Amino acid sequence: MPFQPIKFYQTGSFVVGNRLLSEDQRSVQSSQARTNSLTLGHRACQGCGEALGARYALDAAMRATDNQMVVANATGCLEVFTTPFPETSWQIPWIHSLFGNSAAVGTGIAAALRSKGRQDIRVVAQAGDGGTVDIGFGPLSGMFERNDDVLFICYDNEAYMNTGVQRSGATPPAARTATTDAVGPHPGEDFGKGKNLPLIAMAHEIPYVATATVAELRDLEYKVEKAMSFHGARYIHVLVPCPLGWGSAPSDTIRLSRMAKETGLFPVFEAEGGEVTSVSNIRHQLPVEEYLRPQRRYQHLFRPQPDTETIGRIQAIADKNISRFGLLNGEPK
Amino acid sequence: MLEQIEGSQAVARAVRLSRPEVICAYPISPQTHIVEALSVAVKSGALEHCEFVNVESEFAALSVAIGASAAGARSYTATASQGLLYMIEAVYNAAGLGLPIVMTLANRAIGAPINIWNDHSDAMAVRDAGWIQLFAETNQDAADLHIYAFRLAEQLSVPVMVNMDGFILTHATERVDLPTQEQVDAFLPPYAPRTYLDPADPVSIGAMVGPEAFTEVRYLASLRQQEALSAIEQIDEEFSEVFGRRPCGFFSSYRMEDAEIVAVAMGSAVGTLKDAVDDMREQGVRVGALGLRTFRPFPADAIRSALSGSRRVLVFERAHSPGFGGQLSADIAATMRSAEPTVHSVVSGLGGRPVTRLSVASAIQAASKGELGLETFLDLDESLLKHEVTELGTARRSSATGGTLAQIIESSGPQGAR
Numbered sequence: 001m002p003f004q005p006i007k008f009y010q011t012g013s014f015v016v017g018n019r020l021l022s023e024d025q026r027s028v029q030s031s032q033a034r035t036n037s038l039t040l041g042h043r044a045c046q047g048c049g050e051a052l053g054a055r056y057a058l059d060a061a062m063r064a065t066d067n068q069m070v071v072a073n074a075t076g077c078l079e080v081f082t083t084p085f086p087e088t089s090w091q092i093p094w095i096h097s098l099f100g101n102s103a104a105v106g107t108g109i110a111a112a113l114r115s116k117g118r119q120d121i122r123v124v125a126q127a128g129d130g131g132t133v134d135i136g137f138g139p140l141s142g143m144f145e146r147n148d149d150v151l152f153i154c155y156d157n158e159a160y161m162n163t164g165v166q167r168s169g170a171t172p173p174a175a176r177t178a179t180t181d182a183v184g185p186h187p188g189e190d191f192g193k194g195k196n197l198p199l200i201a202m203a204h205e206i207p208y209v210a211t212a213t214v215a216e217l218r219d220l221e222y223k224v225e226k227a228m229s230f231h232g233a234r235y236i237h238v239l240v241p242c243p244l245g246w247g248s249a250p251s252d253t254i255r256l257s258r259m260a261k262e263t264g265l266f267p268v269f270e271a272e273g274g275e276v277t278s279v280s281n282i283r284h285q286l287p288v289e290e291y292l293r294p295q296r297r298y299q300h301l302f303r304p305q306p307d308t309e310t311i312g313r314i315q316a317i318a319d320k321n322i323s324r325f326g327l328l329n330g331e332p333k
Numbered sequence: 334m335l336e337q338i339e340g341s342q343a344v345a346r347a348v349r350l351s352r353p354e355v356i357c358a359y360p361i362s363p364q365t366h367i368v369e370a371l372s373v374a375v376k377s378g379a380l381e382h383c384e385f386v387n388v389e390s391e392f393a394a395l396s397v398a399i400g401a402s403a404a405g406a407r408s409y410t411a412t413a414s415q416g417l418l419y420m421i422e423a424v425y426n427a428a429g430l431g432l433p434i435v436m437t438l439a440n441r442a443i444g445a446p447i448n449i450w451n452d453h454s455d456a457m458a459v460r461d462a463g464w465i466q467l468f469a470e471t472n473q474d475a476a477d478l479h480i481y482a483f484r485l486a487e488q489l490s491v492p493v494m495v496n497m498d499g500f501i502l503t504h505a506t507e508r509v510d511l512p513t514q515e516q517v518d519a520f521l522p523p524y525a526p527r528t529y530l531d532p533a534d535p536v537s538i539g540a541m542v543g544p545e546a547f548t549e550v551r552y553l554a555s556l557r558q559q560e561a562l563s564a565i566e567q568i569d570e571e572f573s574e575v576f577g578r579r580p581c582g583f584f585s586s587y588r589m590e591d592a593e594i595v596a597v598a599m600g601s602a603v604g605t606l607k608d609a610v611d612d613m614r615e616q617g618v619r620v621g622a623l624g625l626r627t628f629r630p631f632p633a634d635a636i637r638s639a640l641s642g643s644r645r646v647l648v649f650e651r652a653h654s655p656g657f658g659g660q661l662s663a664d665i666a667a668t669m670r671s672a673e674p675t676v677h678s679v680v681s682g683l684g685g686r687p688v689t690r691l692s693v694a695s696a697i698q699a700a701s702k703g704e705l706g707l708e709t710f711l712d713l714d715e716s717l718l719k720h721e722v723t724e725l726g727t728a729r730r731s732s733a734t735g736g737t738l739a740q741i742i743e744s745s746g747p748q749g750a751r
Binding site for chain 1: 354355357382383384386387388389390392393396397398399400401402403404405406408422423426430530531532534535536537538539540541542543546
């Protein structure tokens, strides 16, 4: 594919809220009719990727379902910062039960709606990466396997941020967390660990799986809307930077999300019935070093001098993703 | 209609007659026959408008029931032993959220060593979770109590656990009088939840509550258990009108009129107690039996008056707390307390509220003046309570619970040493 740089100020770009686009191409957020599912007054940190991702994802799902939707939320930042009793930031029917059961609660809601003949009301279950890949994995896999009519959204910030930045099964190699500290001969998280939930979801051969980042919010909206056009189990995995846990500037949340994709470290793709159907090409390929350097969780890779070997191993992960998903030429291997 | 039927089949029929809308199950002996029968009922179409979900664990079973109940569906599951322990986090959660789920607990021992046979260790492990716990003495009880449990749970917004002894009841074939659908429909109206997940009227369920209000939440839960005691008496009346027999009561009494010795048990052992009482009565021993059906809430006043004339109470415990003793005898001993010193429960420091020197001193002062109740919640925020109870009373779809709670608060006088 020929190299074609995108300039975001150009007329007709997909920048959020662009009023030069035709009505049907505009973002959900640019519409005055948006639901504000997650409205102001919550206590998320400045630059929180999860708050941003959840608002876009749920507003898009609300539009796709004509506001006929119920949400089950796992324990975690998103739950804590939105519902300190007696306040709530949710404008949608919302339930929080436990850390590990949001998929099962979603299943229960879907079963209740089926028994009442109200399949017009759709169900979204959501969790952070801990509530998805670790403690919530059993109920999530069960929900996938039974093909329950639930869209599960994982907001992945790559560690247990709510409890103070501990390592999860989604923490990337070399990343410093409170339980994989930057000490010893192999600082940060070990290589060769962690699980890839989008691929595991695909192995269940559910109707729809997609990944997205908060850098490309229109893409996230599109994927949520598409997910709502399917019935059965669906999974969307959204990369959401956490300034606190990543040690990054709040103003860098969008930039880092984009860099995660542009390095190849976070492949953005869609899959139906277990097969990849589309990938988002890397526009300007970046070396992983540029993505790692602004994050304090990787600072041991650059001080006192660059740890070229470890950076090289991370680059190899990105290169493998690029080749596996065909991120440069749209041709997965 | 009288039938010779296995306990599990009788319970499955009773649950079916109660028209549940979501049933979820994970296999564990000895409850499996119940959910097997229910799965056939759903799949064959005998039980309409009901979803049967085969889940991947007990934790998911109760979590699915939580979601279904919160979405306004009458929800049921069954478990035992290890299964109950695997779902215990959700057991507490269902009670905290006030979801009227009904669950059969086919009582079974907890390993190690692994053992599939009956005792009450499982029920005791969740004694403090906030569920209403009923114990069936016979399979007639077990069938009746399930229909009863849905009614009780939904009237109070509290989950109900129906305990029936594993194998001894679940697998025993006995004569059971199963009611007709018309009778059950007359007794058990469709579930009309106080609040549920409704896009037309969005609510947030399961908010985070800090030290400023957690004690009040627990206090209201405690009041609701007190309310259950009066509800049980009232629902008993209605049940006997419709079905011609009393299912629950707080306990059954047998030859208690002049008993010096009373044997107490829960579950199927009560029948054996009665036989032994007959034997001993023939030998001239003044003995009676009390079979406790309502374990939580604990009907302390009724038990106190039933046992007050006796000299010895033998509690036949089907569970044991290592390092302490029998849980049921401890409850009964606490109920019968009369001698010095008086022991007061001062419930304090729940959910992060500080136990301050000033509050402790005020409780001590109240005790020294003889003004401290046997159970007191320390530092209750009366205005918050009043607000919450008023909310319950006025909210859309509300039952009379808010008003009843207000009455209980009124009659119990000011709580807490301030």
